Amino acid sequence: MHFKRCCFGVRKSSQQDLAELSSEKDIKLFSYNALRSATDNFHQSNKIGRGGFGTVYKGILKDGTPIAAKVLSAESKQGIKEFLNEINAIANVKHPNLVLLLGCCVQGVNRILVYEYVENSSLDQALIGTNSERARLHWGIRSEICIGTAKGLAYLHEDIEPHIIHRDIKASNILLTENFLPKIGDFGLAKLFPDNVTHISTRVAGTTGYLAPEYAMQGQLTRKADIYSFGVLVLEIISGKSCSKSYLSEDGKVLLERTWELYEEGKLTELVDPSLEDYPEEEVLRYIKVALFCTQAVAGRRPSMPEVLHMLSKPIKLNEKELLPPGIIQDPTTLSKGLEGSRTFVSTSASSIPELSSTTLDTFTEMAPR
Ligand SMILES: Nc1ncnc2c1ncn2[C@@H]1O[C@H](COP(=O)(O)OP(=O)(O)OP(=O)(O)O)[C@@H](O)[C@H]1O
Ligand SMILES: [Mg+2]
Numbered sequence: 345m346h347f348k349r350c351c352f353g354v355r356k357s358s359q360q361d362l363a364e365l366s367s368e369k370d371i372k373l374f375s376y377n378a379l380r381s382a383t384d385n386f387h388q389s390n391k392i393g394r395g396g397f398g399t400v401y402k403g404i405l406k407d408g409t410p411i412a413a414k415v416l417s418a419e420s421k422q423g424i425k426e427f428l429n430e431i432n433a434i435a436n437v438k439h440p441n442l443v444l445l446l447g448c449c450v451q452g453v454n455r456i457l458v459y460e461y462v463e464n465s466s467l468d469q470a471l472i473g474t475n476s477e478r479a480r481l482h483w484g485i486r487s488e489i490c491i492g493t494a495k496g497l498a499y500l501h502e503d504i505e506p507h508i509i510h511r512d513i514k515a516s517n518i519l520l521t522e523n524f525l526p527k528i529g530d531f532g533l534a535k536l537f538p539d540n541v542t543h544i545s546t547r548v549a550g551t552t553g554y555l556a557p558e559y560a561m562q563g564q565l566t567r568k569a570d571i572y573s574f575g576v577l578v579l580e581i582i583s584g585k586s587c588s589k590s591y592l593s594e595d596g597k598v599l600l601e602r603t604w605e606l607y608e609e610g611k612l613t614e615l616v617d618p619s620l621e622d623y624p625e626e627e628v629l630r631y632i633k634v635a636l637f638c639t640q641a642v643a644g645r646r647p648s649m650p651e652v653l654h655m656l657s658k659p660i661k662l663n664e665k666e667l668l669p670p671g672i673i674q675d676p677t678t679l680s681k682g683l684e685g686s687r688t689f690v691s692t693s694a695s696s697i698p699e700l701s702s703t704t705l706d707t708f709t710e711m712a713p714r
Contacts, residue, residue, distance in 0.1 A: 371428060371435045372447030374458055379403065379413050379449055386415065393466075395516065397533055402461060410461035411446060415454070424450050431457070434532035437504060441496030443519055443529040459529070463522045467577075468515035470524075471584055475619040478584050483623040485524045486581050490631060491656055492526040493518055497574060498649035500531055501567045508532050509565060513573035514554050515580055553587030553598060557671040558643050568643035571652065572671070575638025578631055579603055584617030600639055600670050607636060607667075630655070633662050641671030 363373065382403030383390045393400045398417040404410055427450055435445045449456040464470070467489065470481060481489075493513075500508040510517075510531045519527045556572035558564040576587050579599050587599045597605065606612050612632050613625065620628075634655045640646050645668065647655065655662065 371431055372458075374447050374449045374456070376449055376451040376454055376456075378405070379456055379458065382406070382411060383413055386413075393516075395530075397530070409446075412459045412461045414457040414459065416456065427455060430532070433506070433508070437500070437508070437531070439496055439499045440525070441492045441527055442499065442531060443527045457533075462519035462527055462529075464520035464524060466516045466529075467518040467520060467526070467581070468586070470520060471515060471580060471586065478617060478619040479621065481524070481620075483620060483628065486620070487627070487631070487656075489518070489520070489524065489526045489581055490578050491653065493528060493574065493577065494649060494653045494656060496526070496528040497570060498653055500528075501570065501649045507567070509567055510570050510573075511565070512554075513570050513577060515577060515586070518577070552673065553600075555673065556639075556643065557641060557673050560673055564643070566643060567648070568646045571638050571646045571649060572643075574649075574652065575635040575646075575670075576600060578635040578638070579615070582617065582620075582628060582632060582635075583615050584619060598672065601672050603632065603636065604670055607632075627659070630659075630662065633664065633667070636667055636670055637662070639670040640668060642668075 380386065382405050383401040384403075386399075386401050390401045390403060391399060392402050392412065398415045401413045401415065402410065403413050428448075431445070431448055435447070438444060443462060444460040446458045446460060448458060471478065497510065497513065500510060508531055510528065512530060512533075513528070517528060517530045519529050521527065552560070554573040554576050556569040559569040559572075576599070580587055583599060583603075585599055603612075603615055606615050612629050615632060616623065616628060634647075634652060637655070638646055638652060645666070654660070
């Protein structure tokens, strides 16, 4: 155990310091041992995934609570205090559509985040199933996933202070409950790695299809970057196709490009997942058009999350005259260069980030006559 000298010359353990800090900040601290026994010594069979930030293990705490323990892979140069400060911003965020952070473990070099366990894996898993598996995701479920995700994101963007920009909205970060309710995971996590360029570049390279052009190319990060990713996600939910390269259509076009083409040809129903047998056509088409508004090339033309929520949940007529082609990154090879130069914009506080423009709801919608 490490000891250090406190102000009166009395030795005090760093674990004691930690306990004081955590009670100040209302963060539950887990011991490494507790998590080791919960995950059967981080056994391979409990591994449920691996992402850019680290490996995720399923575990059961002594009191029977199931958890997902995310063992952060990047070697943290951050001090414990800074680490807890960052976590503090996300630890006290509670919303039905956000994965709850139960606490963390900071012992030695170990940095582990402990989340509530969400039973039904992530949306990417649900969408890559066979046709009959995907058919379980009927329209009612898919629209609830879109709306629930929009609610969670609107909460992060508008309702909490400081606002949080997720920066990595994608299907694998949308977890599904037993009843297929969506919960956004990993929000605020990027902030824990402000100095780790390689890490961020790797993640970005893996999720190219979701990146707003101004963010990917010039490093301009605003809430509108999340809104762009949300638009891509909606298209994936409706089409049952991933935006990633491996799912390029036969002619080599990415999902968003293909969607715009079908929109211009008046054939948007061709985008809909064939395993969705019975669906309300008008509503589904509205969702696709909302996704096109979200992915507009100019960030200022994208709606805010509350506006998106309004457009998705009400049978309104969208003002399609305002719709321009979506922003698509044509040459992903330019990405990493752009991103390496853009490290300084890493921030989760929207108050320190310029909004590109504010647009009113009227621009996007007209109320449908009853
Ligand atoms: N709280 C959780 N409950 C249940 N499963 C989870 C939880 N968190 C993560 N997972 C599972 O672990 C997988 C890996 O998650 P992780 O966040 O590490 O990677 P990722 O989402 O693919 O990439 P990224 O690092 O960009 O978030 C997820 O796809 C999901 O299936
Ligand atoms: Mg994730």
